[in-house]
Amino acid sequence: MSAGTLPSNVRDPGFPTERENYLTNSKGFLSWFCTLDHKRIGVMYLIGTVTAFLIGGLLALGIRLHLFSPEGWLFTDNWLGSSVDKNTIYNQVFTLHGAIMVFLFIIPSIPAALGNFLVPVMLGAKDVAFPRLNLSSFYLWMFGALFFIGALLSSGLDTGWTFYTPYSTTTDSSVILATLGAFILGFSSIFTGLNFIVTINTMRPPGMTWFKMPLFLWATYATSIIQVLATPVLGITLLLLIAERVMQIGIFDPEFNGDPVTYQHFFWFYSHPAVYIMILPAFGVISELISVHSHKHIFGYRFIAYSSIAIALLGFLVWGHHMFTAGMSSLTTIIFSALTFTVSVPSAIKVFNWLATMYKGSISLTTPMCYALSFIFLFTIGGLTGLFLGTLATDLHLHDTYFVVAHFHYVMVGGTLIAFLGGVFHWWPKMFGRLYNEWGGRLSAAIVFIGFNLTFLPQFVLGSRGMPRRYATYDPEFAYLHQMSTIGALILGIGLLIALVVLIASLVNGKRSPANPWGAATLEFACTSPPPYYNFERAPVVGDPYDFHDIFWDAENERYVTAEPEREIVPQTVPEESPAHAGGQN
Amino acid sequence: MLDHNQLPLADVNKSLWFPEQASSFAEGVDWVYDTILYISLVFFVGIVIALVWFAIKYHKKKGEPAESQTSHHTPLELLWSIGPSFLLVYMFVVGAISYLDMRTPPEGSYEIGVEAYKWGWTMDYGGGTYHPELHLLLDEPTKLSMRSSDVIHSLFIPAFRAKKDIVPGRYNYMWFKPTVASEKVSDEELAKAKKATGTDAWDYDEYQFTPDGYRFFDLYCAEYCGKSHSEMQTVVVVHETQEELDAWIKEKASRPDDVAPEAWGKTLYNQRGCASCHSIDGSKRVGPSFKDLAGSTHALADGSSVTVDPNYIRESILEPKAKVVAGYNPVMPSYKGQLSDDDIDSIIAYLKTLAE
Numbered sequence: 001m002s003a004g005t006l007p008s009n010v011r012d013p014g015f016p017t018e019r020e021n022y023l024t025n026s027k028g029f030l031s032w033f034c035t036l037d038h039k040r041i042g043v044m045y046l047i048g049t050v051t052a053f054l055i056g057g058l059l060a061l062g063i064r065l066h067l068f069s070p071e072g073w074l075f076t077d078n079w080l081g082s083s084v085d086k087n088t089i090y091n092q093v094f095t096l097h098g099a100i101m102v103f104l105f106i107i108p109s110i111p112a113a114l115g116n117f118l119v120p121v122m123l124g125a126k127d128v129a130f131p132r133l134n135l136s137s138f139y140l141w142m143f144g145a146l147f148f149i150g151a152l153l154s155s156g157l158d159t160g161w162t163f164y165t166p167y168s169t170t171t172d173s174s175v176i177l178a179t180l181g182a183f184i185l186g187f188s189s190i191f192t193g194l195n196f197i198v199t200i201n202t203m204r205p206p207g208m209t210w211f212k213m214p215l216f217l218w219a220t221y222a223t224s225i226i227q228v229l230a231t232p233v234l235g236i237t238l239l240l241l242i243a244e245r246v247m248q249i250g251i252f253d254p255e256f257n258g259d260p261v262t263y264q265h266f267f268w269f270y271s272h273p274a275v276y277i278m279i280l281p282a283f284g285v286i287s288e289l290i291s292v293h294s295h296k297h298i299f300g301y302r303f304i305a306y307s308s309i310a311i312a313l314l315g316f317l318v319w320g321h322h323m324f325t326a327g328m329s330s331l332t333t334i335i336f337s338a339l340t341f342t343v344s345v346p347s348a349i350k351v352f353n354w355l356a357t358m359y360k361g362s363i364s365l366t367t368p369m370c371y372a373l374s375f376i377f378l379f380t381i382g383g384l385t386g387l388f389l390g391t392l393a394t395d396l397h398l399h400d401t402y403f404v405v406a407h408f409h410y411v412m413v414g415g416t417l418i419a420f421l422g423g424v425f426h427w428w429p430k431m432f433g434r435l436y437n438e439w440g441g442r443l444s445a446a447i448v449f450i451g452f453n454l455t456f457l458p459q460f461v462l463g464s465r466g467m468p469r470r471y472a473t474y475d476p477e478f479a480y481l482h483q484m485s486t487i488g489a490l491i492l493g494i495g496l497l498i499a500l501v502v503l504i505a506s507l508v509n510g511k512r513s514p515a516n517p518w519g520a521a522t523l524e525f526a527c528t529s530p531p532p533y534y535n536f537e538r539a540p541v542v543g544d545p546y547d548f549h550d551i552f553w554d555a556e557n558e559r560y561v562t563a564e565p566e567r568e569i570v571p572q573t574v575p576e577e578s579p580a581h582a583g584g585q586n
Numbered sequence: 587m588l589d590h591n592q593l594p595l596a597d598v599n600k601s602l603w604f605p606e607q608a609s610s611f612a613e614g615v616d617w618v619y620d621t622i623l624y625i626s627l628v629f630f631v632g633i634v635i636a637l638v639w640f641a642i643k644y645h646k647k648k649g650e651p652a653e654s655q656t657s658h659h660t661p662l663e664l665l666w667s668i669g670p671s672f673l674l675v676y677m678f679v680v681g682a683i684s685y686l687d688m689r690t691p692p693e694g695s696y697e698i699g700v701e702a703y704k705w706g707w708t709m710d711y712g713g714g715t716y717h718p719e720l721h722l723l724l725d726e727p728t729k730l731s732m733r734s735s736d737v738i739h740s741l742f743i744p745a746f747r748a749k750k751d752i753v754p755g756r757y758n759y760m761w762f763k764p765t766v767a768s769e770k771v772s773d774e775e776l777a778k779a780k781k782a783t784g785t786d787a788w789d790y791d792e793y794q795f796t797p798d799g800y801r802f803f804d805l806y807c808a809e810y811c812g813k814s815h816s817e818m819q820t821v822v823v824v825h826e827t828q829e830e831l832d833a834w835i836k837e838k839a840s841r842p843d844d845v846a847p848e849a850w851g852k853t854l855y856n857q858r859g860c861a862s863c864h865s866i867d868g869s870k871r872v873g874p875s876f877k878d879l880a881g882s883t884h885a886l887a888d889g890s891s892v893t894v895d896p897n898y899i900r901e902s903i904l905e906p907k908a909k910v911v912a913g914y915n916p917v918m919p920s921y922k923g924q925l926s927d928d929d930i931d932s933i934i935a936y937l938k939t940l941a942e
Contacts, residue, residue, distance in 0.1 A: 085813070085871075087813050087814060087815075087816065087817075088813050091810075091812070091813065091815070158812065158813075160810050164737075164738060164809075164810070166736070166737050166738070166754060167737040167738065167810070167811060167812060170736070170737065170917070171812065172915060254753075254754040254755025254756075255754075255755075257755075258755075259753075259755060259756075260738055260753050260754065260755070261753060294644070294652065295646075295651070295652050296652040296654070296655060297655045297656070297657040298657070299656070299657060299658065299659075300657075300658050300659075300663050301657060301658065302658070303658075303663050303667070325740060325749050325750055325751050325808075326738075326751045326753065327750070327751060327753055327756065327758045330685075330686060330689050333685070334682050334685075334686075337678060337681065337682060337685075338678055338682075341674040341675075341677070341678050344674060345667060345670065345671055345674070348666070348667075348670055349663070349666070349667050351633060352663075352666045353663075355633065355636050355637060355640065356659075356662075358637075358640040358641065358644060359636075359640055359644070359654075360644060360652060360653040360654035360656070361640070361644050361652045361653075361654075362644065362646040362650050362651060362652040362653075363640070363641055363644045363645050363646060364645075364646070364648065365641065365645060373637060373641055376633070376637055377634060377637065380629075380630055380633050380634075381630065384626040384629065384630055385626075387622050387626060387674075387677060388619065388622055388623075390677075390678075390681075391618060391622060391677050391678065391680075391681030392681045392682050392684070392685030393611075393614065393615050393618045393680070393681045393682075393683075393684035393685045393688065394615060394618050394619045394622065394681060395681075396615070396685065396688060396747065396748065396749050396750075397615055397619075397744070397747040397748075397749065399749060399808070400740060400742070400749070400808040400809060401742075401808065461602060461603065464603045464604055464619070465603065465604060465605055465744065466605050466742070466744025466745075466804065466806070468742060468806045468807070468808040468816075469808075469810075470810040470815060470816075471815065471816035472815070472816045473816045473817065474816065475791055475804065475819075476791060546657070547655075548651075548652070548655070549655070552649075553648050553649025555648075555649065
C-alpha cells in the first residue's frame with residue numbers, strides 16, 4: 001500500500017447496479033430457495049447458523065442463571081407450568097446447548113456460511129463445482145435442525161451432546177430423534193467438504209498455484225479433508241447407537257455384552273477431528289484479518305499453510321486423550337498423551353506468525369482487527385490450557401471438571417466464535433454492500449472480550465479446585481466463582497447483542513460499501529460489493545494475495561483502489577481454452 | 587450473598603488453584619500443574635505484550651504504508667517451531683512419570699470395594715459391612731475395586747487429585763495414600779448439630795462434618811449419569827489409627843442393639859441410596875413413593891397387580907426387575923448380598939411406619 005498521489009492506472013469497480021448485484025438481480029421466495037448461487041446459499045447458512053447460535057446462547061444464559069445459586073436458581077420443579085423436576089430441566093438445557101452449538105453452529109458456521117460465500121470468490125471462480133449438491137447440503141442442514149427441534153419438543157434430550165452409552169441406550173429421552181438429526185447434519189457437512197475439495201482442486205483460475213491461494217482457502221481445504229474422512233465415522237457410530245437402543249445388538253451396552261468404552265473410541269475418533277473442523281477455518285479467517293488490517297504480507301505463508309494440513313492429519317491421532325480416566329492401558333494413554341502434544345506445535349506456529357505479521361505493519365484498529373486481536377489473546381489461553389489436559393498427571397485431576405469446560409470454551413467460543421464474528425465484520429460490506437458503524441462494532445468487540453473472560457476465567461479455578469462439570473447443583477464453597485461467571489455471561493450476551501444490532505442497522509441505513517473497504521489484495525475484493533451474480537466479468541488477474549504494493553488509499557473518495565496491474569502476472573500455464581466454469585465468460 | 591468464607595483465598599491453608607493436598611499424589615500433581623502454569627505464563631505474557639505493543643506502536647493512519655513487507659525468515663520460523671517442542675517433551679515426560687505412579691498400586695494395599703449406582707455409592711468394607719461413606723486409614727495405600735450397576739460413573743476426590751471412571755461391565759481400579767487425617771469435632775458441636783437436624787437426613791454441606799463427627803473430604807461423581815448426577819456425592823474420612831477405623835467399621839456392620847428396627851430402616855433409607863429415587867412425601871421420583879405404600883395394592887407393568895406386603899418388598903429389594911410398578915422403568919439395582927435379613931426387616935418396619 002502506498003500513500004501520496006494516486007497513480008494514473010487505478011481501477012475501481014465502483015458500485016454494482018440492481019441488476020448486477022446477486023442480492024437483487026432476481027426476486028421472490030423461490031429465487032432464494034431454489035437458488036444455485038453459492039453466495040445466496042452462504043447467506044441462507046449465515047441466517048440459519050446465527051439463529052441456531054441465538055437459541056444455543058439463550059440456553060447458555062439459562063444454564064448460567066440457574067447456577068447463580070448452589071441449589072439452582074432459574075429452573076424450579078414446576079417451571080413454565082411443567083411438572084418435570086429442576087435437575088431434569090437443567091440436564092436437558094445443557095444437553096441442547098451443547099448439541100445445538102456443536103452440530104448446528106460451530107461446525108457449519110465458518111465453513112458453510114462464510115466458506116460458501118467466499119471460497120469461489122476468493123478463487124476467482126463463478127460458483128462451487130457442484131452447485132446443486134451445495135443447495136442440497138443446506139436443505140439437509142435444515143432437515144437435521146428440524147430433528148433437533150423435534151427431540152426438544154417431544155420428550156427432551158438429557159444425554160449430553162456426546163450421547164455416551166449406556167446412559168444413552170437406557171434413558172427414555174428422544175435419543176433417536178436427536179442422533180438421526182446429527183446423522184443428517186453429518187451428510188450436510190460431508191457434502192460441503194466434498195464440494196470445496198473439488199472446487200479448490202479444479203477451479204483455480206490460471207496462475208493461481210497452491211501457494212498463491214489465500215490462507216483461508218488452505219484452511220478450508222484442510223477442514224474439508226477432515227469433514228469427508230471423519231464424519232462418516234460419526235454417522236456409523238450414531239446408527240450403531242440407534243441399533244443398540246432399538247435391537248440391543250450388544251455393541252455398547254454391557255447388559256448385552258457390549259463395551260461402553262468402544263462407543264467412546266468411535267465417538268471421539270470423529271469428534272476430536274471435529275474440533276479441528278471447528279477451529280481450522282477460524283485460523284484461516286484470522287490469517288486474512290491480521291494481514292489485511294496490518295496491510296502487511298502474511299509472515300511465514302508456507303508454514304501457516306503446512307501447519308493447517310499438519311493439524312488436519314495429526315487431529316486424527318489424538319482422540320484417546322478424551323479417555324485418560326476411562327480405563328485404557330497405561331501404554332495407550334501414554335501414546336495418546338505424546339501424540340496430543342504434537343498438535344500444539346502447529347497451533348503455536350500460527351500464533352507466532354500472526355504476531356510477526358503485525359510487526360512493522362500499518363495496523364488499522366478496525367472492528368475485524370479488534371476481533372482478531374481478541375482471538376489471539378483468547379485462543380492463546382485456550383491452547384495453553386490444553387497442555388494441562390494433555391499432560392497425564394494433571395488430566396486425571398482436571399478431567400470432567402470446569403477446567404475442561406473453560407478450556408474448550410476458550411477454544412470454541414474464544415476461538416471459533418470470535419473468528420466468525422471477526423470474519424462476518426470483515427466480509428459484511430462485501431456480502432451486503434453496506435458499511436456498518438465502526439464505533440458500534442469496536443464497542444461490541446470490547447464488551448464481548450470483557451464478558452467472555454469474566455465468564456470463563458473463573459471456571460479454570462472452579463475446575464482445578466475440584467468442581468465437576470454438568471452439575472445442576474453444587475457445594476456452597478463454589479458459589480462465589482459461579483456468580484462471577486454468570487455476571488460475565490450476561491455481559492457477553494450484551495456484547496453479542498450489540499454486534500447483532502450494529503450489523504442489522506447497517507442494512508437499514510449503512511453507507512454503500514466500495515469494492516475494497518479494507519485495502520485487501522485477495523480476489524474477493526476485486527469485484528463490486530455486493531458481488532455480481534457471476535462474481536467476475538472475466539478470469540481475474542492472479543497475484544500474491546498478500547502483496548499490498550499496488551493498493552492505494554484514495555483520500556478524495558475515501559476508499560482503497562488498486563493500480564492495474566503492476567504486480568507480476570504469473571505466466572499462463574493453462575492451454576488456450578480454460579474451463580467455462582473457471583470464472584471465464586460463457 | 588457473598589460469604590467471606592467462600593472467597594477462594596480466605597482460607598490461608600488453601601491455594602487459589604487447589605483444594606487441600608490430602609494424598610501422596612497431590613504434591614506431585616500440583617507441582618506438575620504449577621510447572622506447566624509457569625511455562626505457559628511466560629509464553630502468554632510474552633505474546634500479549636507483543637500483541638499490545640505492536641497494535642499500539644504500528645497503529646497507522648489510513649493509507650500509510652507498512653514499514654516492512656518481510657514475508658518470511660526461515661531460521662526464525664524453525665527456531666520457534668522446534669524450540670517450544672523441547673518444553674512440550676518435558677511436560678509430557680513429567681506428566682507421564684507421575685501418572686505411572688498413580689496407575690500401579692503397591693503390593694498388599696488395603697482394599698475396599700466400591701459400587702456406584704444412580705445416584706449414590708456403596709463402599710464394601712468386607713464381612714458384610716456396607717456404607718456410603720469412604721473411610722480410610724492414614725498413610726495406608728488403599729486400592730479401590732470399583733464397579734457400576736447401571737451407567738458410567740466416575741469417582742473423583744479433589745483433595746486426593748485422584749479420579750477414575752467406573753464403567754459398567756468391568757472392574758476399574760484406583761489407589762491412593764491419604765496423608766491428612768480427618769479431625770474430629772467436639773462432642774458439644776456434634777450434639778448441637780444432631781439436635782438441630784432432628785430426624786431429618788444429615789446435611790453434610792451445612793455442618794461440614796459427618797454424623798459421626800469427622801471432618802471430611804468431598805467425593806464426587808464426575809461422569810454425567812442422569813438426573814441426580816450432581817447429588818451423587820459422598821465423603822471421605824481418614825482415620826488416624828487402625829483401631830479407630832476398625833471400631834467405625836464394626837459400628838456400621840449391623841443394627842446396634844439399642845436402635846429400633848424402624849429407626850435403622852430409616853437410616854438405611856437415607857444411607858443406601860433409596861432416598862434418591864423413592865420419596866417419603868408422596869412426590870413422584872424415579873421410583874414409586876414410599877408414603878402409604880405398605881399394604882396398598884399396586885398395578886404392575888405387565889397388567890397384573892400386587893399387594894405390597896413384606897414378601898413383595900423383600901423381592902423388590904433383591905430382584906427389583908421382577909415385578910415393576912406400572913408407569914416406572916426397571917432401573918433399580920439389586921441389593922442382593924448388600925443388605926442382611928435384619929436390614930431388610932428394618933426397612934420393611936420403616937415402610938410400615940410411613941403407611942400409618
